[in-house]
């Protein structure tokens with residue numbers, strides 16, 4: 526099929542994706558600058574702007590939706606916690622912190638917007654205390670996911686971006702890409718973690734089942750297990766969640782993502798995990814994707830959502846897999862060949878210098894293979 530005949534990818538985002546500035550990852554007691562930098566957003570916007578110029582993509586802005594669309598996935602108490610925590614932190618003065626200057630290797634003072642991390646986590650679902658510290662721990666499962674003054678607004682903006690994308694699918698568009706930032710697939714019904722606050726892909730999936738009563742398949746190719754998406758749909762037979770990821774016995778989220786987690790109750794059989802060893806290459810990944818697609822076809826999905834992370838790339842600082850740009854192109858071809866209305870939702874991917882090429886390659890390959 527010629528380029529003229531192939532479909533445009535409708536791309537949804539606004540410039541708020543640049544505003545999210547998480548401070549630190551605190552991992553095993555050690556503090557490092559967050560990998561989820563605004564430069565990631567600049568790289569992705571660069572790719573989308575270039576594709577827009579060649580008419581491969583059309584760019585639209587997200588619109589706002591009411592909070593009930595969020596409450597279909599997240600507990601209202603959790604969303605309230607995120608809002609109140611953002612408001613409280615936003616009223617605090619900026620924080621001066623010593624940081625090692627990469628050039629001089631000397632400590633320098635740097636100003637950060639005020640932020641908060643949980644002190645206690647995760648300690649169960651029946652808190653006896655309403656202390657703000659215990660409340661913070663109740664709704665976070667790690668210390669990689671700080672709340673700043675603008676976090677609630679920006680997380681909501683990311684959820685509106687995926688909802689707008691889902692709405693475009695429901696209106697009959699075949700290929701939509703939602704550039705969501707912050708990402709979403711680690712966020713559970715009532716927990717933030719893994720850089721995620723609201724589960725953008727899940728909110729879109731639930732919107733589609735509510736509005737259309739059709740079956741939604743989610744394929745998660747971020748290199749981490751989407752523990753949040755799994756938890757949200759674990760008992761649901763109308764949403765099939767399938768994920769390929771680095772073996773969680775070796776990397777976060779550690780507690781979920783194993784092959785024996787298959788769903789529960791009416792949702793049994795509608796959850797598929799394919800953990801792969803750290804260091805897996807294109808061949809292993811694409812074989813797993815082929816198996817995933819085989820299973821997905823048996824579910825007869827009517828919409829497809831891709832949780833799209835590029836952190837399996839060979840040069841990603843997390844060093845999970847050894848995937849190449851051509852590997853992502855082939856993944857997009859396999860996905861596009863399903864011929865389903867497909868919403869790709871941005872998740873992780875931290876090799877900033879390669880993100881522009883990887884996203885452009887993925888979208889072009891998806892567009893050219895979706896007939």
Ligand code: SP5
Pocket residue numbers: 550552669708709710711719720721747749777834836872873874
């Ligand atoms: C959306 C997404 O991709 N979230 C990823 C969250 C990953 N959290 C890992 C925290 C960083 C661990 N750093 C360990 C460095 C060891 N060399």
Ligand code: ZN
Pocket residue numbers: 747748749834836872873874
């Ligand atoms: Zn990831």
